[in-house]
Amino acid sequence: MATTATPEIKPGKIEEIExxxxxxxxxxxxxxxxxxxxxxxxxxxxxxxTVFGWPKQKAxxxxxxxxxxxxxxxxxxxxxxxxxxxxxxxxxxxxxxxERDE
Amino acid sequence: VKLQRLKNGRFVFxxxxxxxxxxxxxxxxxxxxxxxxxxxxxxxxxxxxxxxxRLLEEAVAEQRAANKKQLGALITDPRRFADTASGxxxxxxxxxxxxxxxxxxxxxxxxxxxxxxxxxxxxxxxxENAPHLWAMEMAGYFESHLLEALDT
Numbered sequence: 001m002a003t004t005a006t007p008e009i010k011p012g013k014i015e016e017i018e019x020x021x022x023x024x025x026x027x028x029x030x031x032x033x034x035x036x037x038x039x040x041x042x043x044x045x046x047x048x049x050t051v052f053g054w055p056k057q058k059a060x061x062x063x064x065x066x067x068x069x070x071x072x073x074x075x076x077x078x079x080x081x082x083x084x085x086x087x088x089x090x091x092x093x094x095x096x097x098x099e100r101d102e
Numbered sequence: 103v104k105l106q107r108l109k110n111g112r113f114v115f116x117x118x119x120x121x122x123x124x125x126x127x128x129x130x131x132x133x134x135x136x137x138x139x140x141x142x143x144x145x146x147x148x149x150x151x152x153x154x155x156r157l158l159e160e161a162v163a164e165q166r167a168a169n170k171k172q173l174g175a176l177i178t179d180p181r182r183f184a185d186t187a188s189g190x191x192x193x194x195x196x197x198x199x200x201x202x203x204x205x206x207x208x209x210x211x212x213x214x215x216x217x218x219x220x221x222x223x224x225x226x227x228x229x230e231n232a233p234h235l236w237a238m239e240m241a242g243y244f245e246s247h248l249l250e251a252l253d254t
Contacts, residue, residue, distance in 0.1 A: 037221050093135060
């Protein structure tokens with residue numbers, strides 16, 4: 001019968017992890033696009049390509065995620081960049097918001 | 103609406119007389135979405151959320167004012183919106199096409215909001231919903247042609 005080795009336990013130090021407040025400059029903000037029944041799929045794909053500079057395949061992947069799952073996280077950015085992308089997407093009348101990544 | 107050619111990065115469309123009139127009617131409706139309808143965040147857990155929301159609304163309103171101005175310039179520019187014997191010729195740069203898409207989609211989405219943002223297709227036409235449904239479908243019709251042209 002095979003036996004399992006008992007792990008050797010050594011005294012150690014308990015590390016205390018201090019929770020730091022998240023800065024607005026850190027990429028801690030998610031840009032989310034939400035589904036609606038009115039925007040054309042082809043239009044949404046085009047907007048993703050234009051706003052993010054994505055290739056068509058990636059844009060289509062996120063468009064389908066929005067369509068099938070109700071939303072898609074498009075990118076994770078600093079607060080300022082996330083605001084910029086939300087503005088760009090809203091210019092095209094897409095339902096986009098930014099949320100703090102918690 | 104028919105894409106005639108793509109020349110020097112410019113899209114040249116031919117519109118019949120009827121298409122021209124319909125397009126002008128649709129464009130008159132712009133802007134159709136209220137900028138306050140677009141929240142920056144659902145969670146509202148952002149710092150300075152209200153101030154940022156206000157800034158976003160101002161930016162969207164500024165953008166719409168600029169689009170409206172560009173729209174006026176487009177339809178009065180004979181080089182870009184020229185009458186022909188059978189209708190008109192619409193010549194758009196890639197940039198023009200991009201903001202015209204935004205304008206048309208604004209009319210489409212705004213009309214859908216006026217219809218009460220229905221999840222399903224509207225089956226019954228009434229005197230109240232017909233103009234919004236017309237605007238939504240017509241804006242979509244022109245939008246589809248522009249998107250098709252981008253794919254060529």
